[in-house]
Amino acid sequence: MVAIMRASLFITCYNDTLFPETGRAVVSLLERLGVDLEFRAAQTCCGQMHANTGFRGEAFSQAKRFVRLYHDAEAVVIPSSSCVAMIRDQYPGLFEELGNEELREQFSALLPRVFELSEFLIDRVGVEDVGAYFPHRVTYHASCHGVRALHLGDRPFRLLAKVRGLELVPLENPDRCCGFGGTFSIKNAEVSSAMLSAKLHDVLTTRAEYCTALDNSCLMHLGGAMHREFAGVKTIHMAQILASTAASPVEVTA
Numbered sequence: 695m696v697a698i699m700r701a702s703l704f705i706t707c708y709n710d711t712l713f714p715e716t717g718r719a720v721v722s723l724l725e726r727l728g729v730d731l732e733f734r735a736a737q738t739c740c741g742q743m744h745a746n747t748g749f750r751g752e753a754f755s756q757a758k759r760f761v762r763l764y765h766d767a768e769a770v771v772i773p774s775s776s777c778v779a780m781i782r783d784q785y786p787g788l789f790e791e792l793g794n795e796e797l798r799e800q801f802s803a804l805l806p807r808v809f810e811l812s813e814f815l816i817d818r819v820g821v822e823d824v825g826a827y828f829p830h831r832v833t834y835h836a837s838c839h840g841v842r843a844l845h846l847g848d849r850p851f852r853l854l855a856k857v858r859g860l861e862l863v864p865l866e867n868p869d870r871c872c873g874f875g876g877t878f879s880i881k882n883a884e885v886s887s888a889m890l891s892a893k894l895h896d897v898l899t900t901r902a903e904y905c906t907a908l909d910n911s912c913l914m915h916l917g918g919a920m921h922r923e924f925a926g927v928k929t930i931h932m933a934q935i936l937a938s939t940a941a942s943p944v945e946v947t948a
Contacts, residue, residue: 700730701769701814704760706777707739713910719937719944720773720811726937727819731771734763742780745788747877757788758797765800769807771814773933775908778810779843810840811933812849812908822852827940829859833902834932835893835916837909838871850908850932857935863900870896874915894919897927904946906932 701724705717724731741756760781764770772778782805789798815821834854840846854862872893878886897905897916905920907913910931917929928946938944 701771702767704772706774716931719933723937740777740780761801773811775837775840779839816849823856824936826857826936828935828938830903831861832904833863833865833900835907837912863902866896872912904928904930
């Protein structure tokens with residue numbers, strides 16, 4: 695058991711709407727580790743999809759909401775690399791455009807307390823063995839934002855290596871994008887499909903039972919392809935693996 699600390703869960707609109715099991719897993723995991731976790735119900739979206747498609751006004755609104763909602767949080771934990779990357783990489787530019795010095799100062803003070811899940815566990819909580827049990831053959835997909843924006847490095851692998859019963863199978867071309875990229879997969883469907891096909895080949899070559907990642911957006915893209923190919927490989931957010939124990943194993947039905 696680690697020393698008790700407080701943290702706020704920013705679940706992200708994507709997880710809240712489509713993958714609520716990820717949020718439940720994060721709560722189960724962190725409370726098991728002794729983290730005093732809170733959920734601020736006024737949260738909405740980080741604004742990434744607005745900023746990436748040119749809706750700057752809407753992005754400004756979401757960025758301001760995030761800072762004002764969490765300015766006094768001891769720590770903010772987010773189970774999505776892409777949303778953390780949005781906050782770290784794009785919020786500074788948004789607040790520069792707004793020219794609001796008070797907001798810039800609040801954001802600068804808050805930023806060191808914003809963590810992606812694997813960062814929070816290793817860098818903030820100081821734990822690698824979270825007491826998880828997941829007796830399956832698993833491969834890990836490193837999302838572009840996790841690799842290139844957050845530089846998560848070996849943190850996810852260190853956590854997975856300590857999961858009892860888990861056989862971690864290396865994925866070929868680990869820095870290869872799955873092709874999702876939010877609206878990129880819609881605006882550039884043919885290129886996205888080609889990238890997805892290459893990534894799918896790498897995943898299936900591992901003969902893993904599960905493909906895990908720290909971004910449900912990537913997992914949705916990969917999962918859809920594997921479902922269409924009747925591949926038999928399931929996708930699962932890493933939070934669910936880490937939350938799974940022998941006494942309370944995770945259940946994945948699809």
